[in-house]
Amino acid sequence: MSETELAAPPEVLGDVPTAGPQGETPLRTPMVSPLGRARIPEPLALVVFGATGDLMRRKLMPALWRLKQEGMLPDDFAIVGNAREATDDADFRERMRGALAEFAKEPDAAEWEAFSHRLRFVGGSTDDPSTFVQLAKVLGEVDKECGTRGNRLFYLALPPSVVAQTAEGLGRAGLVCHPEDRCYTRIIVEKPFGRDLDSAKALNASLLKVFAEPQIFRIDHYLGKETLQNLLVFRFANTIWEPLWQRNYVDHVQITVSETVGVESRAGYYDRSGALRDMIQSHLLQILTLVAMEPPASYDADSIRNEKVKVLQAIPLLQGEDIDRYAVRGQYAASEESSASEKDGEKGASMPAYRDEKDVPEGSRTETFAALRLLVDNWRWAGVPFYLRTGKRLPAKQSEVVIRFRPAPHPVRDQVQDDTPAPNALVLHIQPDEGISLFFEAKVPGIRGPLRPVSMDFKYTSAFEGAESPEAYQRLLLDAMLGDATLFARRDEVEAAWTLITPILQAWEAGGEPDPYPANSWGPECATELLAREGRSWHEPTG
Numbered sequence: 001m002s003e004t005e006l007a008a009p010p011e012v013l014g015d016v017p018t019a020g021p022q023g024e025t026p027l028r029t030p031m032v033s034p035l036g037r038a039r040i041p042e043p044l045a046l047v048v049f050g051a052t053g054d055l056m057r058r059k060l061m062p063a064l065w066r067l068k069q070e071g072m073l074p075d076d077f078a079i080v081g082n083a084r085e086a087t088d089d090a091d092f093r094e095r096m097r098g099a100l101a102e103f104a105k106e107p108d109a110a111e112w113e114a115f116s117h118r119l120r121f122v123g124g125s126t127d128d129p130s131t132f133v134q135l136a137k138v139l140g141e142v143d144k145e146c147g148t149r150g151n152r153l154f155y156l157a158l159p160p161s162v163v164a165q166t167a168e169g170l171g172r173a174g175l176v177c178h179p180e181d182r183c184y185t186r187i188i189v190e191k192p193f194g195r196d197l198d199s200a201k202a203l204n205a206s207l208l209k210v211f212a213e214p215q216i217f218r219i220d221h222y223l224g225k226e227t228l229q230n231l232l233v234f235r236f237a238n239t240i241w242e243p244l245w246q247r248n249y250v251d252h253v254q255i256t257v258s259e260t261v262g263v264e265s266r267a268g269y270y271d272r273s274g275a276l277r278d279m280i281q282s283h284l285l286q287i288l289t290l291v292a293m294e295p296p297a298s299y300d301a302d303s304i305r306n307e308k309v310k311v312l313q314a315i316p317l318l319q320g321e322d323i324d325r326y327a328v329r330g331q332y333a334a335s336e337e338s339s340a341s342e343k344d345g346e347k348g349a350s351m352p353a354y355r356d357e358k359d360v361p362e363g364s365r366t367e368t369f370a371a372l373r374l375l376v377d378n379w380r381w382a383g384v385p386f387y388l389r390t391g392k393r394l395p396a397k398q399s400e401v402v403i404r405f406r407p408a409p410h411p412v413r414d415q416v417q418d419d420t421p422a423p424n425a426l427v428l429h430i431q432p433d434e435g436i437s438l439f440f441e442a443k444v445p446g447i448r449g450p451l452r453p454v455s456m457d458f459k460y461t462s463a464f465e466g467a468e469s470p471e472a473y474q475r476l477l478l479d480a481m482l483g484d485a486t487l488f489a490r491r492d493e494v495e496a497a498w499t500l501i502t503p504i505l506q507a508w509e510a511g512g513e514p515d516p517y518p519a520n521s522w523g524p525e526c527a528t529e530l531l532a533r534e535g536r537s538w539h540e541p542t543g
C-alpha cells in the first residue's frame with residue numbers, strides 16, 4: 001500500500017454472500033486490487049493454529065499489531081490462539097507482548113492493555129476432536145464479547161504434516177460457514193504447500209473437502225512484498241515498456257534471490273526441502289509469472305491469476321538430459337577467506353560447510369543453491385531464456401529481476417574506434433533498496449571518449465520520502481481479512497508450479513550430488529556455465 005492509499009479515507013465494506021464448502025461461485029467479489037486502497041475489514045475472529053510458534057511470534061503478531069496501530073483492523077476483532085501446549089489466556093497474552101517487544105517494538109502499556117483482552121487461547125492438538133469443541137465454545141464467547149459476528153479467518157501456522165487434519169477437524173466441528181449463514185470463513189495455509197505434485201494435489205483435495213477454493217488462501221510471502229506488487233504497476237500503468245516487453249527486444253531474463261544466511265536452526269525442515277522446493281517452486285516461479293504474464297483484462301484476483309497460470313503452463317517441462325543441462329545445484333562448503341578482509345590485514349570469519357551445520361545429516365545431498373534455465377513457450381516469449389537462481393550463503397542478500405535487451409545491431413563507429421555497445425538492461429530491485437535501474441550506453445566526455453554503460457536509478461525511499469513499505473505479512477493478512485485472493489496462490493497455480501519442479505526433484509533424488517561452492521561465493525561453477533555456454537553471464541548484483 002502506498003502512502004496515498006493509506007491516506008485515503010477508510011471505508012467499511014459490505015460483504016457478499018458466501019459459497020458453501022463445495023460451492024463453485026466465488027465467495028466475494030474482489031475487494032482490493034494490487035493497486036488497491038486501504039479498507040477496513042468486517043468484524044472477525046482470527047484463529048491462529050500454531051500460535052506459540054516462530055512464525056506467529058516473529059511475523060504474524062508484529063504484522064497484526066502494526067495493522068491495529070495504523071487503524072486497519074476492525075474495532076470488533078479478536079485473536080484466538082491454539083497450540084498443543086496447555087497454557088491460558090493470560091500466559092498467551094504475555095507471550096504475544098513479549099513477541100512484540102522482541103520482533104517489533106515494546107507496545108505502549110495502555111494500548112496493549114486495551115487490545116490484549118481480545119486475545120484468547122485454546123490448548124489442544126488438532127488431531128483431537130475435543131480441541132475443536134473447545135474452540136467452538138470460545139469462538140461463541142468471542143462473538144458475544146468482541147462482536148465478531150461469526151466471521152472466521154483460520155491461519156494454519158502449523159507443521160505441514162498436520163495441516164490436512166486441522167482442516168478436516170474444522171469441518172467436522174461445523175466451524176466452516178455455509179452459504180445461508182450470514183458470516184464468512186476463510187483459511188490461510190502456509191508454505192510449503194506439499195513437497196511434490198502428488199502431495200500438493202492430495203493437500204488440495206483435503207482442503208477442498210471442507211472449504212471452497214475461494215475460501216482458501218495459500219500464502220507466498222513474496223507476493224506481499226511491495227516491489228512485487230509494483231512490478232504490475234510498472235508494467236501495466238506505463239505505456240513505454242509494453243512494446244519492448246517481448247522476444248523481439250528482450251534477449252533473456254534473470255531472476256536472482258540470494259541470501260547470506262545459511263541453514264540456521266532449520267535443518268530439520270530445510271534438509272528435507274532444499275533450494276528448489278523451498279524457494280524456486282514458490283517465490284521464484286511467482287516472480288517469473290509476474291514478469292512474463294499478459295496484461296489481465298481486469299485487476300481482480302482471478303483475472304490476474306488466470307494470466308499467471310497461463311505462464312506456468314507455457315513453460316516446457318525439463319526432462320531427461322535437459323535436466324542435467326538446464327538445472328544445476330550446489331551446496332555450500334566452508335568459506336574461503338575473503339580477499340577484502342585479507343586486504344585489510346584481517347582474517348575473514350570462516351563459515352562452516354552446510355554438512356557441518358547443526359542437525360544436518362552426515363553426507364547430506366540437499367542443495368542449498370539451485371539455478372534453472374526455463375523457456376516460456378508462447379507468442380511473447382518464444383526463445384527467450386529465463387534464468388533463475390537462488391542460494392544460501394551467497395555474498396549478498398538481494399532479490400532482483402534483470403531484463404537484458406538485445407544488443408544494438410550495428411557498432412557505433414567513428415574515425416578512430418569501433419565501439420560495441422553493451423546491451424541495455426532493466427534491473428528491478430525487489431529487496432533490499434527497492435527500486436528500478438535502467439542501464440544504457442553513454443559516451444565518456446572527451447574528443448575520443450569511449451562508450452560506457454551508465455544507469456538511471458529510481459529508489460522508492462528517495463522518491464517517496466517518509467513512506468514506509470508495509471511488511472509482506474501485514475499486507476497479506478489484511479487482504480485475507482478483506483477476502484482479496486489476488487496475492488495468494490490458486491490451486492491450479494500451485495499444481496502447475498509443482499508440475500514443473502517435480503521431474504527435476506525426482507532426477508536429483510535419484511542420483512548425483514550438488515556441486516560444492518565456498519560459502520560467501522556466487523554459487524558453483526556449473527551455474528556460471530549455465531549462462532556462459534550461451535554467451536551470457538549473470539548480472540553482478542549491485543548491493
Ligand SMILES: NC(=O)C1=CN([C@@H]2O[C@H](COP(=O)(O)OP(=O)(O)OC[C@H]3O[C@@H](n4cnc5c(N)ncnc54)[C@H](OP(=O)(O)O)[C@@H]3O)[C@@H](O)[C@H]2O)C=CC1
Nearest residue numbers: 050051052053054055083084085125126157158190191192
Ligand atoms: N517461521 C517462519 O519464519 C516461517 C514459517 N513458515 C511456515 O509456517 C509454519 C509454522 O512454522 P513455525 O512457526 O516456524 O513452526 P514452529 O515449529 O515454530 O511452530 C509450530 C507451532 O505449531 C504448534 N503445533 C504443532 N503441532 C500441533 C498440533 N498437532 N496441534 C496444534 N498445534 C500444533 C506448535 O505448538 P505445540 O508444539 O505446543 O503444539 C507451535 O505453536 C510451517 O509450515 C512453516 O513452514 C513459512 C514461512 C516462514
Ligand SMILES: O=C1O[C@H](COP(=O)(O)O)[C@@H](O)[C@H](O)[C@H]1O
Nearest residue numbers: 191221259261278279283399431
Ligand atoms: O520462504 C522462505 O523465504 C526465506 C527468504 O525470505 P526473505 O523474505 O527473507 O527473502 C528463506 O530464508 C527461507 O528459507 C524460505 O523458507
